[in-house]
Amino acid sequence: MIILGLNGSASLINENRLDVNFYTMHDAGAALIDNGKIVCTFEEERLNRIKHTNKFPVQSIKACLERYNISITQVDAFAFPREEANYDAEIRRYGTLDRTFRFRSAREYIGATLEQHFGEKLDLNRISFVSHHLAHAASAYYLSGFDSSLVVALDGWGDDFSGGVYEGKNNEISTVCKLPLNGSLGLFYLEITRLLGFDLFDEYKVMGLAPYGNSERYKPVFDTLYNLGRDGSFELDNERIKNIRSYLPFRNPGEPIMQDHMDIAAALQYATEAISMHIIKHYQSVTAHDYLCLAGGVALNCTMTGKLLYENIFKDIFVQPASNDGGLALGAALATCYERDPSAGKYSLKHVFLGNDFPAEQDCAEELERWKNAITFYRSEDIPATAARLIADGNVIGWFQGASEYGPRALGNRSILADPRPAENKALINKKIKNREGFRPFAPSLLEERLHEFFELPDPHNRYSFMTFILKVKEAYRSQLGAITHVDGTARLHTVSREINPRYYQLISCFGDITGIPVLLNTSFNNNCEPIVDTPRQAINCFLTTHLDYLIIGDYIIQKVDQFEVEFLLSLHPLIPRFIKLYVVKENGAVSFEMGNTYNAERHRISGNMYTLLKNSDGSHNFQQLMSSCISSSAVDIIAIIEEIRVLWALRLIQVIPEMVLTSEIK
Numbered sequence: 001m002i003i004l005g006l007n008g009s010a011s012l013i014n015e016n017r018l019d020v021n022f023y024t025m026h027d028a029g030a031a032l033i034d035n036g037k038i039v040c041t042f043e044e045e046r047l048n049r050i051k052h053t054n055k056f057p058v059q060s061i062k063a064c065l066e067r068y069n070i071s072i073t074q075v076d077a078f079a080f081p082r083e084e085a086n087y088d089a090e091i092r093r094y095g096t097l098d099r100t101f102r103f104r105s106a107r108e109y110i111g112a113t114l115e116q117h118f119g120e121k122l123d124l125n126r127i128s129f130v131s132h133h134l135a136h137a138a139s140a141y142y143l144s145g146f147d148s149s150l151v152v153a154l155d156g157w158g159d160d161f162s163g164g165v166y167e168g169k170n171n172e173i174s175t176v177c178k179l180p181l182n183g184s185l186g187l188f189y190l191e192i193t194r195l196l197g198f199d200l201f202d203e204y205k206v207m208g209l210a211p212y213g214n215s216e217r218y219k220p221v222f223d224t225l226y227n228l229g230r231d232g233s234f235e236l237d238n239e240r241i242k243n244i245r246s247y248l249p250f251r252n253p254g255e256p257i258m259q260d261h262m263d264i265a266a267a268l269q270y271a272t273e274a275i276s277m278h279i280i281k282h283y284q285s286v287t288a289h290d291y292l293c294l295a296g297g298v299a300l301n302c303t304m305t306g307k308l309l310y311e312n313i314f315k316d317i318f319v320q321p322a323s324n325d326g327g328l329a330l331g332a333a334l335a336t337c338y339e340r341d342p343s344a345g346k347y348s349l350k351h352v353f354l355g356n357d358f359p360a361e362q363d364c365a366e367e368l369e370r371w372k373n374a375i376t377f378y379r380s381e382d383i384p385a386t387a388a389r390l391i392a393d394g395n396v397i398g399w400f401q402g403a404s405e406y407g408p409r410a411l412g413n414r415s416i417l418a419d420p421r422p423a424e425n426k427a428l429i430n431k432k433i434k435n436r437e438g439f440r441p442f443a444p445s446l447l448e449e450r451l452h453e454f455f456e457l458p459d460p461h462n463r464y465s466f467m468t469f470i471l472k473v474k475e476a477y478r479s480q481l482g483a484i485t486h487v488d489g490t491a492r493l494h495t496v497s498r499e500i501n502p503r504y505y506q507l508i509s510c511f512g513d514i515t516g517i518p519v520l521l522n523t524s525f526n527n528n529c530e531p532i533v534d535t536p537r538q539a540i541n542c543f544l545t546t547h548l549d550y551l552i553i554g555d556y557i558i559q560k561v562d563q564f565e566v567e568f569l570l571s572l573h574p575l576i577p578r579f580i581k582l583y584v585v586k587e588n589g590a591v592s593f594e595m596g597n598t599y600n601a602e603r604h605r606i607s608g609n610m611y612t613l614l615k616n617s618d619g620s621h622n623f624q625q626l627m628s629s630c631i632s633s634s635a636v637d638i639i640a641i642i643e644e645i646r647v648l649w650a651l652r653l654i655q656v657i658p659e660m661v662l663t664s665e666i667k
Contacts, residue, residue, distance in 0.1 A: 145348025
């Protein structure tokens with residue numbers, strides 16, 4: 001049985017007529033399974049290039065069908081991770097906001113949208129709905145390989161609840177209890193995240209900030225915000241949380257981070273761990289399970305999951321590597337599969353290289369050739385050894401190999417890599433490449449058989465191949481691994497297996513031969529304005545707009561030319577992404593020009609000349625040609641236009657394509 005799971009809102013990439021925001025079905029995507037086995041899974045953000053996108057996953061569905069070489073009519077069931085009644089109510093509400101939105105039910109909307117994009121009218125009875133938190137639970141239990149386990153989903157919100165506790169036995173999941181929305185641990189964490197000057201999806205920043213603080217300073221305040229019940233329940237004082245700015249120091253976005261803010265982050269992390277442990281320990285005592293599965297956004301709090309490991313109360317713990325809502329499409333598909341056929345085989349997730357494959361060798365070479373005015377490149381017969389030497393010599397490299405990873409972590413195929421030893425590498429990469437806060441930590445990748453040398457491990461030993469636990473670096477290595485050891489002596493661990501990822505394993509092994517340390521600093525291959533790169537073209541764009549020293553794609557070693565020539569930048573063909581809109585703003589008699597998008601209210605001011613260039617661009621003309629045909633020569637300021645091209649390109653507000661790429665090739 002072929003099942004397609006899909007998650008995404010009633011908003012297409014080029015529209016937001018319903019004012020659908022990121023609170024609605026974010027981290028969209030699609031997953032395809034056949035008789036319980038994963039064929040592939042795609043996150044829509046990797047394809048449409050909107051971080052945490054909630055757009056209907058048209059491109060992900062297309063990618064799934066193309067991967068398996070089937071048509072949409074060959075899919076036996078479509079699974080959506082939301083209760084049907086709740087989605088029906090939302091669809092009807094949209095009809096009151098926009099009279100042209102005439103759908104009466106979620107089933108009708110999904111069917112019509114699939115027909116619109118895939119040209120086939122589908123039997124609407126093939127669409128099934130799975131509750132949000134059950135989909136989270138299924139995404140963990142059915143990938144764990146456990147016969148029976150406690151399953152806990154901790155999230156912000158979904159289908160009027162904030163999580164759930166379940167039991168998985170013999171391929172069936174039963175509900176133990178649902179956690180109420182007014183006791184949402186995820187929303188609690190988000191509220192304090194905002195107090196600290198961050199926003200939705202920035203919770204991981206607060207987790208990284210917490211080790212710099214002293215939790216005891218504000219613990220008495222946080223102790224008043226929640227109450228733990230004897231039966232595993234807990235209550236939040238939502239009124240006090242809502243008014244928290246009146247009794248805790250807050251930070252406005254962009255302001256300096258002070259010790260107060262670090263101490264608040266530490267107290268929040270302590271409270272999160274206390275509540276999570278309270279829930280999990282109680283339901284383990286009730287159900288007597290020796291195994292635990294975790295999912296939901298809170299499960300990505302790797303500090304919490306690491307602390308849970310050190311408690312040694314379970315024989316094994318599996319954290320779904322895409323515990324956020326990016327895992328819902330796969331979870332809905334798995335839940336639907338096993339509901340229809342509980343005898344489907346067991347599945348133990350070994351790797352997450354489930355996205356786009358590495359392109360054909362000829363396609364890769366042709367893409368590099370297109371950028372020859374900005375890069376130089378050559379083939380290496382021993383990429384792991386060459387890359388290891390480059391990293392050991394102090395270079396930071398972009399590493400693009402194999403199929404792309406599923407989930408928010410780069411696990412060695414779409415990674416930025418550096419030497420983990422010099423402590424200054426952390427600040428350098430944060431500032432010059434990732435363009436993010438300096439306190440943010442980086443993860444180590446190390447050979448799985450050398451794990452015991454570098455980390456203090458709990459007993460029993462768990463799987464660490466998905467970067468889902470933060471553990472203690474052994475004291476003897478904390479100074480030696482200065483770039484990946486956090487201020488509290490921990491690191492978010494990622495072990496690499498020879499069998500699962502032989503090329504990345506060989507790279508780390510070669511680096512170990514050179515330095516004596518078989519560990520690399522590993523972070524996701526992107527800047528802070530875009531999702532993880534998914535194609536060679538995106539990798540080249542990231543390489544050319546950051547301070548990466550080298551780029552390695554397949555067997556090719558790539559360097560930048562000494563500097564971009566003006567002629568090269570003007571030879572690029574600009575394209576406006578489908579989610580970007582151009583605006584003319586008239587206010588108080590003055591006219592200005594802006595770029596906006598279809599997913600939030602952010603605007604970016606641009607010059608009148610750039611507005612004219614982009615308004616007339618369709619990919620068939622380069623900047624030089626557009627300037628000649630659209631702007632009077634007396635109005636052209638080449639230096640200003642060049643600088644604006646650089647900024648818009650780095651912010652990914654425009655796409656740029658080499659001159660020799662034909663319009664028909666643009667994707």
